[in-house]
Amino acid sequence: MTATPILETLAREFKTDPEHVRNALEMIDAGLSAPFIGRFRHALVGNLNESTVRRLALRRQEFEELDRRRGTILRLLERDESVPAAAMERIRTCMDRFELEDLFLPHRRPEPEVQLAMDRGLGGLADELTKAMPRDKSKGDDAETDASASDESGADDEASVDETLAESAAEAPESEDAAVEETPAEGAETKAEDAAPEHGDAESLESVADVLNPELARICQPYVSPDKGIHDESEALAGAMRILSDKLGRDPRVRGQLRRMLAKNGILSVRPMVEDSKAGRHRSLLKLKQPMRQLQGHRLLALRQAQKERVLTTRIHLDPKQALEKVRAALGKHTRPEFEGVLERVARRALERRLLPMLEEDIRLVLKERADAEALRFLSQHLRQMLLTPTLGRRMSVAGIDVNAKGDWSIVVVDEDGNVVSPEIKVEVGEKDAATLGAELVASLGEWSPGALALSNAKPARAAAGKLRAALAAGGVDVFPFVVTEAGLSSYANSELARKELGELAVPARMAVSLARRLQDPMNELLKVDPRHLGLGAEQGLVSKANVRRTFVEAIESCTAHVGCDVNRAPAHFLAHLPGLDREAAGRLVARREERPFTSRDELREEGLLTEAQWTSAVAFLRVYGSDEPLDRSNLHPEQYPVARRVLESAGASVQDGLGRPGNTKGLRGQDFDVDPDTWRTLTRELSFPGRDPRHRHHVPTLIPENTDPVMLTKDRILEGVVTNVASFGVFVDVGLAQDAMVHISEVSDRYVRDARELLSVGQIVRGKIVEAGGRLTLSLKNVPREPRPARGTRGVNRREGGGREGGGRG
Structure with a gap:
């Protein structure tokens, strides 16, 4: 609990x-x-x-x-009876990791030199140096006022460093110039007590010689004791200064104030480790010098990558005057003027040697964690975008085409369920013209008449796309070659799973089959590949493997829940990723349905197939189309069935007649059924479109002829195209020309986008308006009018036969 x-x-x-x-x-x-x-x-x-x-x-x-x-x-x-009860209580109620270590620090054993000074009895001298002068009542009242103000200031500083950095980053501008770097952080466990000890006695004695005035000498003289190793006043003063410096380094309040100052007012700068000419893509980072409050997660990732490649290193600076005032104030006010030089020296030594080096590690740890969070957020979003790539829509046979390095084609046809129905068809392209290739394609594919072609976005395939379109046109084949991602394609084709599924086919043929299936149902096919092999970005190498693995598992679980599946058709690898399920549970479900198909959701928890928690978590995402209960083919949870029936009855229809009729809940309100607004939206959507696949569907884009002169294209003309490649800085779109059009990241969306891979994926069909036609064609996806809505009869509304929007994850 x-x-x-x-x-x-x-x-x-x-x-x-x-x-x-x-x-x-x-x-x-x-x-x-x-x-x-x-x-x-x-x-x-x-x-x-x-x-x-x-x-x-x-x-x-x-x-x-x-x-x-x-x-x-x-x-x-x-075990230490000397620890005050108040200190123990503060530790018990502390909920900040850095503050907890700060509170523990004063009770840890000091470093040897400090302990030696205390054993020699120099603690009393340290107390005398910081003792306040006698004051009259008026000065005393002023002091109390100052102390009260100080306490209030301290109370205002209670926000943690994590919150300070987070709030500052949220207020920072989103421009590229606003972002700054970060360096790999050391563990937060390293604290002041682990710092390098003060410099040796020779340096310490030399450093106090210029501040040892007659009054100080008089105060120090009683502590001179050759028997204890203190031979003169300088040695006594040096020991007392060590004790005071150590005390400042362990002061929780001082550490908290300086840590917050570093987070809010610190400046992070870059020190190059290579010449500008050797910095490559990191050259823009070499002169960065930005306030900590402007650091952005994506820039921290770029700087971490540069540090990993040993291109630069970083430093964190803080205004020494501002920081020194805080440290000096911790030694006390109204001290004797004769001791001011010593106390300032102590404060400076503590700041430079004990406080800033250790607190900087804490700040770097926070920056590292923020960069990690940004990397994981991007990886999750990129994977989600890839998994939720639009589906083909209508159920039809597809021919996958793998293009090798020579430009030759390997073609395999799969039926509407993804089953291989043709042998591998090899087409040697060479110098053949479009008419010859078209005739060969007609002869090879005529028996199966695929409804679509799937081509990867790899370089050889992109080079062959124009020739393939010309061959299809010459042969009179009205089939469009769609582009699908090649991410993880080779990994799957050479995997144990591919050998088990397609063992009779060679690797090129397996790749062709996978391409065809990726067009039909991208999520189902991509789930066969380890997410680490999908080329999601260099961020994978900057974050711990455990966090990356957790992020991938969560993203996949979220996507499979978003789409759902038919429990009688979905493959085991899809079922295993559903919420609450695992490989063993998926295996039990597959084995059971092979004996006899499931006829209701209630059967899923019978015969020990699923535990109660597994059934509760997963059942809403497992649709049973052959069930006697119509609601079993929806994405509603069985516990929602009673309210769903009441809603349909209030609309004047039975479940059988009212389910799947858009507008069947018109005029009804969720509050009349004690349903919250979010649940009501889900409920009404499912009653109107039960089991609908939320993914978008592909349609055949209208491309311009390949021989079109780009110069003749007018600005602001609307073009359709297929995304062939996505990078952090933008996307490339095939609009029909020999060279792909370019969409810069600033033209991808009206809102700020840090990485184009978060919004677009290979194979998506987009509409863009021409920005510039000279040279490479550049497009903008912003403020583009929507295409006319197709006629209702052409959108494929048959839930079982109409495809992607209603079919869900089929497997």
Whole structure:
């Protein structure tokens, strides 16, 4: 059970009620999945969505780790009776990882030189140096006022460094110039006590010689004791200065103030490690010098990559005057003027040697974590964009074409269910003209008459696309060659799964089959490939493997839940990624349906196939089209069936007659059925379009002739095209010309986009207006009028035969 302080802290972070947090965490502990909680438990969790539930669970783990560290600290301090009860209480109530270590720091054993000075009795001298002068009542009142103001200032600084950096980054401009770098962080466990010790006695004595005035000498003289190793006043003063410096380095309040100052006012600068000519793509980073509050996650990733390649290193600066004032104030006010030089020297030494080096590590750790979060967010979004690539739509046979390095073609035809129906057809292209190739294609494919062709976006295939279109036109074949991603294609074709599925085919033929299936159902085919092999970006190498793996698992689970599947047709690898299920559960479902198909959702929890938690989490995403219960073919959860029936009855129709009729809930209100707005939207959508696939569908784009002169194209003309490649800086679109058109990232969307791969994927059909026709054709996807809506009869509304919008993940 989650502790109350953790619940209250999480509630503040996520701006919700502690009871909602408790409910969400209890459901997670019970084995329920985040997609189920976010979709079907709105009221219990305060409308937290799926991604928020995941973040909530992750933050709970971090606080539990903090609790374990707190327990270790408390066990150590309980053995020391000298630790004040107030200090123990502050540790028990602390919910910030850095502050917790700061609170523990004063109770740890000091470094040897400081301990030696204390053993020699120099602690009393240190106290005399910081003792306040006697004051009259008026000065005392002023001092109390100052102290009160200081306390209020300290209270204002209670925000954690994580929050300070996060808020500053959120307020920072989104431009490229606003972003700055980061360096690999050391562990947060390294604290001041682990710092390098003060410089040797010779240097210490030399450093105090110029501040040793007669009054100081008089104060230090009683502490001179050759028997204890203190031979003169300079040695006594040096020892006292070490003690004071160590005290400042361990002061939790000083450390907290400086850490927040670093986060808010620090300046991060870059120091090149190579010449400009050797910096390559990192050249723009070599002169960066930006405030910490303007650091952006995507720029931190770029700088981390540059550091990994040993192109540059980074430093964090803080105004020494501003910081020194805070440190000096911690030594006390109204001290004797004769001691001011010593105290300033102590404050400067503590700042430079004990505070800033260690606190900088904390800041770097926060920056690293923020960069990690940005990398994981991008990887998740890129994978999601790839998995949710539009489907072919109508169920039809498809011919996949793999193009080798010589330009020759390997063609395999699959039926509407993805089953191979033709042998491998090899076409040697060479110098053949379009008419010859067209005749050969007609002769080879005539028996199967595929409804579409699938071509990869690899370089050889892109070079062959124009020749293929010309051959199809010459042969009178009215079939469009769609482009699909080649990500992970070779990995799948050479995998154990491919050998099991397509063992009788050679590798080029397996690749052709996979291309055809990727056009029919991209998600189902891409799930056969390890996400690490999909080429999602260099960010994979900058983040821990465990975090990358967790992110991929969560993204896949979210996508499969978003689409759902037919439990009697979906393959095992698709079922295994559904919320609440795993390989073993998927295997049991497949084995059971091979004996006899499922006829209802209730059968899924019979015969020990699924546990109650698995059934509860997954059942809404497993559709049963042959069930006697019509609602089993929807994405509604069985617990929603009663309210669904009441809604349809209120509309004057039975479940059999009213389900699947758009507008069947017109005029009804969710509040009349005690249903919250989010659930009502889902409910009405499913009653109108039960089991509809939320993915978009492909349509045949209208491309311009290849022999069109780009110069003749007018600005702002609307063109259709197929995305052939996506990079961080933009996308390339095949509009029919020999050279692909370019869409810069600034022209991809009206809103700010950090990486084009988050919004577009290979194979998408887009509409863009011409920005510039001279040289490479450049397009803009912003403010482009929508294409006319096709006639209802051409959109494929048959749920079982009409395809992508209704069929869901078929397998």
